[in-house]
Amino acid sequence: MHPLIPANEKYRLEALDDYNILDTLPEQEYDEITKIASYICNTPISLISLVDGNRQFFKSARGLDTSETSRDVSFCAHAINKPEEIMVIPDSRLDDRFADNPFVTGEPHVIFYAGIPLVNIQGYALGTLCVIDNKPGNLSSIQIDILKSLGNQVVKLFELRKANNSLMASRKALESYSEQMKSFAYMASHDLKEPARMVHEFVMLLQKAYGEKLDDKARKYMAFAADGSKRMTVLIDELLTYSTADSLHRTVEKVNINKLINEIINFNEGDIQQTGAVISFDNMPEIEGVRTSLEIIFRNLIANALKYQLPGVKAVVHIGCIDKGKHWEFSVSDNGIGIDKQYYEQIFQLFKRLHNKKEYPGTGLGLATCKRIVEQQQGEIWVESAEGKGSTFYFTILKSTTE
Numbered sequence: 001m002h003p004l005i006p007a008n009e010k011y012r013l014e015a016l017d018d019y020n021i022l023d024t025l026p027e028q029e030y031d032e033i034t035k036i037a038s039y040i041c042n043t044p045i046s047l048i049s050l051v052d053g054n055r056q057f058f059k060s061a062r063g064l065d066t067s068e069t070s071r072d073v074s075f076c077a078h079a080i081n082k083p084e085e086i087m088v089i090p091d092s093r094l095d096d097r098f099a100d101n102p103f104v105t106g107e108p109h110v111i112f113y114a115g116i117p118l119v120n121i122q123g124y125a126l127g128t129l130c131v132i133d134n135k136p137g138n139l140s141s142i143q144i145d146i147l148k149s150l151g152n153q154v155v156k157l158f159e160l161r162k163a164n165n166s167l168m169a170s171r172k173a174l175e176s177y178s179e180q181m182k183s184f185a186y187m188a189s190h191d192l193k194e195p196a197r198m199v200h201e202f203v204m205l206l207q208k209a210y211g212e213k214l215d216d217k218a219r220k221y222m223a224f225a226a227d228g229s230k231r232m233t234v235l236i237d238e239l240l241t242y243s244t245a246d247s248l249h250r251t252v253e254k255v256n257i258n259k260l261i262n263e264i265i266n267f268n269e270g271d272i273q274q275t276g277a278v279i280s281f282d283n284m285p286e287i288e289g290v291r292t293s294l295e296i297i298f299r300n301l302i303a304n305a306l307k308y309q310l311p312g313v314k315a316v317v318h319i320g321c322i323d324k325g326k327h328w329e330f331s332v333s334d335n336g337i338g339i340d341k342q343y344y345e346q347i348f349q350l351f352k353r354l355h356n357k358k359e360y361p362g363t364g365l366g367l368a369t370c371k372r373i374v375e376q377q378q379g380e381i382w383v384e385s386a387e388g389k390g391s392t393f394y395f396t397i398l399k400s401t402t403e
């Protein structure tokens with residue numbers, strides 16, 4: 001007799017599809033369950049069978065050399081019609097439904113059958129965990145109990161699989177989204193760089209050549225335009241640095257950090273003299289590293305240490321380095337405004353700023369760029385700080401950087 005089709009068949013098949021398990025290869029976790037089922041019930045055959053539209057697929061088949069059979073001759077397709085019951089057939093030759101079944105009359109001679117429906121959390125019977133013998137048999141209540149528990153474990157594995165699949169899918173989508181964002185940021189900043197610089201240069205030229213001839217109002221507007229175009233070029237430059245951070249020229253070379261820091265200090269000399277800032281640093285090592293990366297990180301951290309000060313306070317900045325065995329730990333400390341603990345992570349996010357542009361100019365890209373570079377080279381970057389008491393930014397660089 002052909003098995004009946006459950007009333008909820010359409011939804012049951014959709015639910016089964018959601019697990020993405022049909023036609024997958026055998027897996028140890030499932031094989032171990034059929035192995036235990038066989039031992040406990042003393043049967044040569046045990047199966048995890050999933051009842052598909054026209055067939056039953058075996059996720060695990062112990063003692064049987066096939067991965068699927070037609071649904072018409074499937075015992076399990078009968079069992080799923082009563083999801084809350086175990087179906088026990090002590091001798092199929094004596095059962096009208098199965099007596100003429102080719103698996104009873106011929107190989108593998110399914111004489112004894114017991115199948116526990118695998119019911120998922122939505123209540124759909126997806127298939128069974130069953131045990132089979134080629135001679136009559138039966139199960140004790142303890143054996144039934146254990147078979148039920150094993151069935152529950154199979155369903156839990158299915159659910160775990162589904163959760164895992166959806167996690168992987170979200171990760172993939174996120175990765176592709178992030179890739180798209182990166183290439184968008186790159187394209188936008190790369191293509192905007194030239195026109196923005198041009199606007200800035202011509203506004204400056206206009207200001208220089210015609211500034212005197214303009215009235216106060218026009219001069220004020222010109223100053224706004226100059227300021228805006230300058231900020232735009234800075235933003236575009238920083239965006240470009242951020243979006244190319246992981247494709248930076250990655251040649252590892254010997255980098256003299258003392259020299260690098262001196263170059264950055266020289267670059268900031270104007271600001272330092274104007275504000276009376278004091279910068280000191282430990283005797284720095286010569287390290288194996290990517291010069292451009294190190295320069296971007298130190299440049300950003302030192303610039304921030306000088307910038308985030310209360311008006312009128314002279315910045316005192318110290319750059320340190322500790323040999324931590326497998327990596328170098330660098331630090332940049334300041335006596336500035338500090339950062340509340342709740343923002344320790346957030347400040348490394350793209351465009352996250354704790355102040356408006358009038359208080360402190362900036363783009364919110366510097367620390368995000370540092371983080372991206374450091375993490376790409378298997379390092380870490382973090383901050384320790386207290387509001388009003390200054391901040392120390394730390395970052396690590398692996399000693400043997402691999403390409």
Ligand code: ADP
Binds near residue numbers: 338364368
């Ligand atoms: P930007 O300086 O361009 O705003 P960053 O990514 O370098 O962007 O920094 C993000 C935010 O972190 C800053 O806007 C500021 O609020 C905070 N910050 C960074 N460095 C310091 C520092 N040394 N002291 C206090 N706050 C800081």
